[in-house]
Amino acid sequence: MTHASFFLFLGQSACYRKACHHANCRNFDRKRWCLLVLFYMQNVMTQTYELEDEARTLQLGAELASLVKPGDVIALHGGLGAGKTTFSRGLICALVPVVEDVPSPTYTLVQAYDGPEFPVWHFDLYRLESPDEMDEIGWDETQDGVALIEWPDKAGSRLPAWRLDIVFDFEGEHRRVTLEPHGEDWQKRCDEFRF
Numbered sequence: 001m002t003h004a005s006f007f008l009f010l011g012q013s014a015c016y017r018k019a020c021h022h023a024n025c026r027n028f029d030r031k032r033w034c035l036l037v038l039f040y041m042q043n044v045m046t047q048t049y050e051l052e053d054e055a056r057t058l059q060l061g062a063e064l065a066s067l068v069k070p071g072d073v074i075a076l077h078g079g080l081g082a083g084k085t086t087f088s089r090g091l092i093c094a095l096v097p098v099v100e101d102v103p104s105p106t107y108t109l110v111q112a113y114d115g116p117e118f119p120v121w122h123f124d125l126y127r128l129e130s131p132d133e134m135d136e137i138g139w140d141e142t143q144d145g146v147a148l149i150e151w152p153d154k155a156g157s158r159l160p161a162w163r164l165d166i167v168f169d170f171e172g173e174h175r176r177v178t179l180e181p182h183g184e185d186w187q188k189r190c191d192e193f194r195f
């Protein structure tokens, strides 16, 4: 990262925090200004990529694997068939080279992988009835590893605020993906990432 982009990043972070703080205030003009700043910062800090085929989705997963570290949570948003499992497959195969198959955890709800440096947990919460069931499927045991979560909204408040959201959308026959980092650590890592 260059010095200029480092100071730009610091400025953006400070501005974003202040805007978050003031967005709840009662003064209408100030509130409107803060919401505008928030909207701008949100767009500056996200990255969107077109994924023209399955191979490209796998490749994005594989390349993002270089960013992750133990304790990370990556929430994969998007409708049925949007590409969440394909992305996870790319990321898991890069982190756990000996793995032969990455099945969708649609019925098991979670699949664990023993990586050489840390475990990787792949959740599919589509069939979760309530966030309380997160305890039963071992959510508390995942802190030492990386958690990839399909249908993350089902986890409710169990989902940590500081995480990477990845949003998959349909774009004709292709897919469009947006990276939305939450928290300074993820923002910094995504700022350095290009695909």
Ligand SMILES: Nc1ncnc2c1ncn2[C@@H]1O[C@H](COP(=O)(O)OP(=O)(O)OP(=O)(O)O)[C@@H](O)[C@H]1O
Residues within 6 Å of the ligand: 051, 052, 053, 054, 055, 056, 057, 078, 079, 080, 081, 082, 083, 084, 085, 086, 087, 104, 124, 150, 173, 174, 175
């Ligand atoms: N960029 C892409 N362009 C076109 N097709 C893709 C792309 N990425 C993945 N696919 C295809 O989309 C289909 C569904 O992918 P995948 O199973 O990953 O979706 P999902 O989001 O996990 O679905 P679910 O919500 O059912 O778990 C697969 O056939 C996959 O090959």
Ligand SMILES: [Mg+2]
Residues within 6 Å of the ligand: 084, 085, 086, 104, 124, 150
């Ligand atoms: Mg899936």
